[in-house]
Amino acid sequence: MNDPILTLLAVIIAALMGLGAIGAAWRKPAREFIGYGAAGLTGMAALLATASLLLGNAPATLTLPLGLPGAAFRLGLDPLAAFFAVLAFAAGAAISVYAAAADNPPGGVAPLPVCLAGLGLAVLAADGLARGTGLAVAGTAIWALDPMHRAGATQLGIALLAAATVIVGAGAPPPAALLAASLGPGALAGVVPLHAWLMRAQRATAPAAALLSGALVPVAIYTMLRMLFASAAVAAPPTWWGPPLLVLGAASAVAGGLGATRRGDIDAVLGAWTVRQTGLMAIGLGIALTARAADLPAVTAMALGGVLLLAALQAVCGSLLPLVAGAIGQGAGTRRLDRLGGLVHRMPITSACLLAGLFGVAALPPGAGFAAIWLLFQALLALPRAGGLAFKLLLCGLAAVLGGAAALGSAGLLRVFGVVCLGRPRTPRAAAADEVARAALRPLLALAATAALLGVFVGPALHVLADPPIRALTGTGLGSRATLFGLAPGAGSPGYAALPLASLLLAAAGLVLWLRRLRGVPNRAVSGPAWDGGFAASPAWLPFGNPVTQSAGADFAPAVVLGPSVISAKARAQAARVPAFAGMTFAAVRTALRGPVAVLVVMAALLALCAWIGAT
Amino acid sequence: MTILLAWFTQALHLVLMLAAAPVVAGLQHWIEARLSGRIGPDPWQPWRDLARLVRKQPALAENASPLFRAAPLACVAATVAAASLVPSFTLGMAFAPLADLLVLIGLLAFARVVLAVAALDVGTGPAGLAAGRTAWLGCLAEPALFLVILALGVLGGGTTNLDLLIGQQQQGMLQPPAAAALAGAALVILALGGPDPAGQTAEFSGADLALIEFAEALRRLVWFDVIGALFLPLGIAEPAAGPLGWIVGMLSWGAKILVLAACLAALRCATGRPQLARAPLMLGIAAALGLLAALLALASAVVA
16 A cells, blocks of 8 residues: 555655755755745655546555544545545645745745645645644745735635634544535635625735635645545435526626626736636536435536546646735736736746737637537536426526626626736836846746647546546546547537637638738738727826826626625726726616516516426 | 548638628628619629728827737638638538537637727727627627527437538428528627627728628628538538539538528618627527427437
């Protein structure tokens, strides 16, 4: 049962702890030493975990010589743990390189390797005590990276709560308690109604925020997967387990998507985006649970494929985007949307990375986010329809929520990228923005390239990395549903062909480019002032034009009032401060939105009436 | 041989779509003008406009980024890719395994987003306003579209592939769920085509503007084609049908597109261009219809 890879991983975790101790005890060692040291160790660990996945090693365990008396920590390496170890360690490596090169967190970089060690422990733990300890260590270390941050204490509290529920949940309680216990990690991942803290906690310094959304959130999802799927007690979960997760996930996806089209600074927008991704993952978990209760392993596998893809995407884009936000804050002096603008000219590489990260999570083909939504929709379509009217309504609601999440993703991409990187600078400081150090850009570029490749090669990626854990969880793998070309709902049936689609797009673009180079088509453009509807150029004392005539990101999504928990009064006041277009608003449209809401409410009431009559 | 035929029909289909797109737009304008008592422009006018635009030298705003020149290209590429996926006169074309309804919606959304990115690039007020409006409308439209797709997918036995769905619809056309889905989809398309697209394109000129106008015409034809092929799959040739079947398919395709364009023109003539303020109500009703379609489909699937 002794696995050399697991032993090596345990040694690496211990070395990371040692690195943190060196950094804490001895303030001298340069940031570079700690950062690059942690990056090297985690990079090695990620490679080892990948090797374990590829080799298909048998599950192994290892008892550590530490822990509570009579309850020594045990580590285990099975395909699911290996998959999430790859995610957490790879994200950790990129974040460490960035921390070494660019940012100087207020708490020093010493907590960084400690956090990575905690995450490694949480992923590789074979018992609840070790897993809870790992989560607690990781949460505390993230707090220590930025101890002055206002939301840090809440984040610490939530992490400790999740650790406590994991430890309690591991004591093999009755299944009902297990579902409740899985909501501790759920809160850590930002599932509604415990999501507001995540949007605030993203305002920490870049490495802390990136660790939070890119490494801790996937690990929290992993913990939920462990509690709900991997333990022997829940081989056949009760039917009612799925719907609560589905409803909470749908609420998170919509609340996060709406937040991303409304919040006033990049960090809060990214936090909202994390909530949206978590919501989608919770929907996937709910679909998988429902399918498992109905004994449909193929559908379970498909939904879990969506969850694992979203988790990988969160590890890549969830660490890329906060780092980009940090780079923007450093290079342009602010992270507020209404003080940025035009960064594509001054910070082209950072802007390209921002676009790649946003495109990855938005649901546009051929991005990976689209593949994930596609998989979830197919799993939804394959769910049994035998339930009552309430279950059918839930299915329809989920389809609409997936559509809404996709559209809100596009709107969020357009809003953040458009306001931050495009247009005219809104302040002199933004006009004087500069790229951060080249060494800090490298991890950003690597993560951006990974996000793009994950979208195009989603089939092979899932086949190689996600198939072993899914096979271990459900007994049936993705198999021929994930091939070189893309994804399919069943063996041999047509599906989403990512690679041919990307080739088709490139070929069409090439054809048009060729047509544009024909003789007689003037290709070189003359440059001049913007036409702007014929308005005169701005006076000399407004070098970037009149700031209020440019969109600052208001009204990119319909205003939907979801109660005070979703949008705090403060955020609403902040949104009101963001100027719209010189007084032009959608007030009339907002009023008109009552129409469809009324239509839907009446319809739902009628359906409920029908169901009631049918039931009696 | 089958593969060769599939590629041949695919190429033929694409050429047909690309050539017909501006003509259909012109026809719609012409019918609209005739119905409101004007002589109206020749249906070939959009082609002439495109040829004129292509010969002009583009003018670029000083602060435009490279994305601004790339956007028309990407917009047209995505729309052409979408156009190549929707069957017109025959099933079993070479790209049929790629033709997924969700992918189609995604490609059209991609084209929309790319254009909005370019609109935000120069930083002028009206273009930014129009870009926000695009995103805003998309947020209301896509839930309704996904509901319609759910209904069709359930009817089609758990697939979202266009060819399979059309084959299924050919067995029994316009049953109640499909009819509700058709009404919902038509409302969405009407509302999406409502707001004036000119706001986003004010800064474009020359060949770039020609590309965008072509993409707009092609996008409208793709929607007509989706409606025609999915809900009224009359005359679409089977994969094995020879040239005779193709000719029948082309004739019925032309007739369907003509009727749909005339319907849209008549509707525009009677009610005017749909107002943005009315779009939420239209999309709400579309979502309700989509919900109805999905529920009917789910109920009938249990019985079956």
